Amino acid sequence: MELNENDIDPRRQAMYLYWQGYRISRIADFLGEKPATVHSWKRRDGWDSYSPLQQIEHTTAARYNQLVGKSHKDPGDFKELDLLGRQMERHARIGRFGETGRESDLNPNVERRTEERKKPTRNHFSDEQIADLEAAFHAIIRPYQKKWFDNRYQDIRAILKTRQCGATWYFAREALLGAVKDGRNKIFLSASKSQALVFRREIIKFARQVGVKLSGNPIVLSNGAELHFLGTNASTTQSYNGDLYVDEFFWIGGFKEIQNTASGMATLDDMHITYMSTPSTYSHDAYGLWSGADYNRDLPAAERMEIPTTHDRLKDGLLCADGIWRQMLTIYDAVAGGMKASPEKLRRKNTGVNFDNKYMCQFLDDSESVFPFSLLRSRMVDAMEKWRDFKPWANRPLGDRPVWIGYDPSSTGDSCGCAVVAPPRFAGEPFRVLERYQWHEPNFQAQADKIRELTQRYNVTHIGIDETGGIGRAVAQIVKTFYPMVESMHYNAAMKTDLIVKARSVIEGRRIEFDYGHTDIAQAFMAIRKIVTPSGKYVSYETSRSEEISHGDVAWAVMMALIHEPMSGYEENSQGLMEIY
Template sequence: MTVQAHRYRRHKAETRAPMQCRARVDAAFTGQGDRPHSLRGVHGNAMHLLPAHAGETELTAAYLQRCARSLYWRGWPLNEIAAELDVKYQTVASWKRRGSWDDASPRQIIEDRIEAKIASYLDRPDFNEGHMKRVDFLTRQMERMARIAKFERTGKEGDLNPKIAARNDEAAQAKRDDKRRNFLSRENFQALLDDFHEKNFAYQAGWWAQRDQRTRKILKSRQIGATWYFAREALAKIAEDVLAGRQPRNQIFLSASKRQAMKFKRELVSWVKRVCDVDLAGDPIMLDFGGLTGPPSSSEAVGQECDGEPLALDQVGLYPISTNSNTAQGESGDFYFDEFFWVHGFATLRKVAAAMATHKIYKRTYFSTPSTKTHEAYAFWSGEEWNQGKAKAKQREFDCSHANLAGGKIMPDGSWCQVVTLADAIAGGLGQLVDIDELREESSEDEFRNLYGCEFVDDAASSFPWHRLAPARVDSFYRWRDFKPALLDIPGGRPFGDAPVWLGYDPNKQGRDDAALAIVAAPDQPGVSKLRCLDKYRLNDRDFQGQADFIRDIAARYNVTDISIDTTGHGRAVFELVKRWFPTVRAIEYSVATKTALVIKGQSLFRANRVEFDTGWTDVMQAFMAIRPTLTGSGKGVTYTASRNGQIGHADIAWAFLHAFSNEPLDVAAAAEAAAGDQFIVSD
């Protein structure tokens, strides 16, 4: 073949190839390779990608540029693209450079192919149901590509997966927050902190101002809201830390008994429920910080609703525990030691408690009403313990007087101490809740100073001194597994089952509303087993019929085998009413001999360590310590009396327990022997 013929054949092939390529492009872009098409219908064009109000020339240029890009992404070389579209090679190269075609992501290339494929189906003259299903499938792929594009911009997994997005939207988040246990949002914490400051009295605001003291010791009057305050302070400190983006600390509530410790929990639960409508649960209460964010950064515009960075906070808990040395250890955090002047074995327990706050970041708070100067905690309060063992030159004086500590002061041992009397609390805003003049009238001067003036009791003359009563105190929550007081909240519930109990009742004397009912578990072995003081009630504002009805309601919840009632004054009427449904009720006629027998029996039981009552019952301790021997009116004999005050009455609850104790004879051993002898004779 001649050279000339070869050149002719090559020219014919090159002339035919562009025509075939153009047909392939038309078919790929429109599905109508043999039919002319308008510029606006080409490629199923996404017209929003073209210039707005573009003329025919601009549309032609935009269309050609897009077609060129699509062909390039399919692997066509630039020279073939230029020949196919009948444009200059340099023009296509310029489009490639300015459009950064080589920098396209796989997603963009796939989107282009999907769009072209959809256009090819839509432009088919024989479009049918099968084509429609393919278009539907390809359209879903375009939606997926759109989600991938959004994910590339935001990095949020919810943009990639619709199910995750649905789980993370505001409605779903709110629903989960409702179900999450012990979860409080930033808004909840802020609301709690605002309510906390709003409800505090002035003297409580002073306690808050000293919250960062390493050690606080507070000697306080009764009924000034200390337990209520410190329960809220603990959670308020957590709220303050969370809102500031800091790691909170555990909060530990240490009380004389588990029941007393649970009072902290009740205060917390009711407060959070009232303010946030969130139910805290668990023992301990472990707070959920998941999903919380820190405060907005300072660079964010003021007034914008912006969240800070997510907080990575370790879980913290609110721990209500008792002073049982076996349980009051193991946790670390800020602790609050409630009624530490009424705890038996304080010196040992303080060491256990102090170990919880060994690290200097933890804070220690001791608060209590005064008991006696013979209590172990008095040396801790007065500085005697701190000075002990130090050289005389290094010893310091601790001025613990009210005059010195009314406003709070740092003592030589580094602790911040304060004495808050009832008068101080009234000056700080409590006057709207209490009438100090009424309380003065109801109490003797000595008792008023002890209960409301923060003065310690001298129990030297008491018939039941502190050291005699202290061994009887137990943590009933752990010790008495057969007693379930929660069943009292259930209609018909029997907290002690069918085990026998004795009831002792001291009615209101002289027409005053200071009656008391005591419930004592009968000993399994008379003269040997312990008498457990299960429960107690103060019956105020009830006439004799109301008192009798209350006794009957309580008796219906227990297996009562004995009821004893002081028949002095209104007691006679109560006795007669009780006798109608409990014929064997015992009447106790008060006299010098009777009261002496009651006190001697009580002293005998405490001396033999045969009495147990809950360690949180400080009112029972005070009532027994208030009973003292005094001369009779003639001055020729000794009787036992207790001056009345608003908290312990005429030691009514102590007398009620003594009435119940009296069901066991003074000489119980001799009585048991006699009973055994009688039984032997009968069997013979």
């Protein structure tokens, strides 16, 4: 059956023509109807009651249905159908806007712009990213680190380790993986705030491997877990709880107080404590924890437990009778477990005692040292927390404050030491060792250039150089070309004695500070011992030679700066007077 426009219901056609604006009389003539009939349709069907939007919707739908019903459609029909469909969608949006008044119902782009402005969930890991994080973690850890991971749920882990075995790298990753999976807080407690922030940097790098950019300090993950990075100020640690990681605990001053305060963070049964460190001295407060003496102290003799502390018992890790899982990881253990290092090369660069301390987990006996650790540790501070005026990464780290530089050069091809020290401005203010360097560059011009760089960063008012050896004299001559006021010194027994006496006076008087993280300064001072000269007539001082601790050069460099102050110490009115003739 063929249909045409004349077959359309005239009553409906009349309504559409009326909405187009035609007069009733003209509509009646066009349809062949009486005007009274069309007026009757208008009144009965309420043509004037339709809103403009409703009129458009009706006519558009009628035309759309008409085109859909065609058996044979030409390209123009399809184009018109697409246009009519989009118009009906627009009509629907206008209708919703009339009901809600929301601009986004009228214009979808408004809602899309709002969605674009919404920030993604901060510090969030998807399930896929967590899986990738775990896979990346297990793909790269070494066998000895796998032992650490397998024992992560021990109540307490105490790890005595060689240098550079990747402990910071590993435990940062272990903590992040644990936090995203179990939602527990992780707390990193280091000797200084700057050391603790090394863990933060490693955690951020690990997260970037799976496309997550972490921010904030503390880092608060989307699952609620918090990652805190703290120094050893006990008053700042009391309000936190979670799994605790204590870094370089054998170098923390006031360890007992820190232990009592910080252990409260991991009070709950599902929280754990990890201690890790290179060894310092037998006299350190933490040695009682390691040896088990603290555990056995208050027990009757019959109930005391044997706590092993030897390498053969602890090299693979051992859960001891006091509930602490202990491990002693030497350089040879680490190399066997995949660490890339040459123990024999390190041994050639270090004397026996220093090699054993740094790489074989052996404690130092500082009983014969001129500067025992018990004396030095009281002068170690959290520089980031205490020295608020010192900004080490700035172009001018201390602004225009004056500093003194001490330089102790190599005389035998060993490394050289340089120290930047801020002198006191008033009575009661301590010296501060801001920076220290160990330079292995044998070229004296290169060493002088490094000193020049320091004069460009700091307001240097004194440079003291030991010119006993050939390199020292050469460096001093070059330094004089850009810093004519350099003070050259020649080491002899009397000069060394003056340096030692001055340093002892400053340290014993609690008039010097250096950062907890600069353990090499403490090691360099501890390496200095009193000797008798070959003639047997005089007392002098020597350093246990070890490239790793700068052969004591860092300590002598600090003393080269300290000696610029009069032996009597700081004097309020000790202003110099220069007369020009």
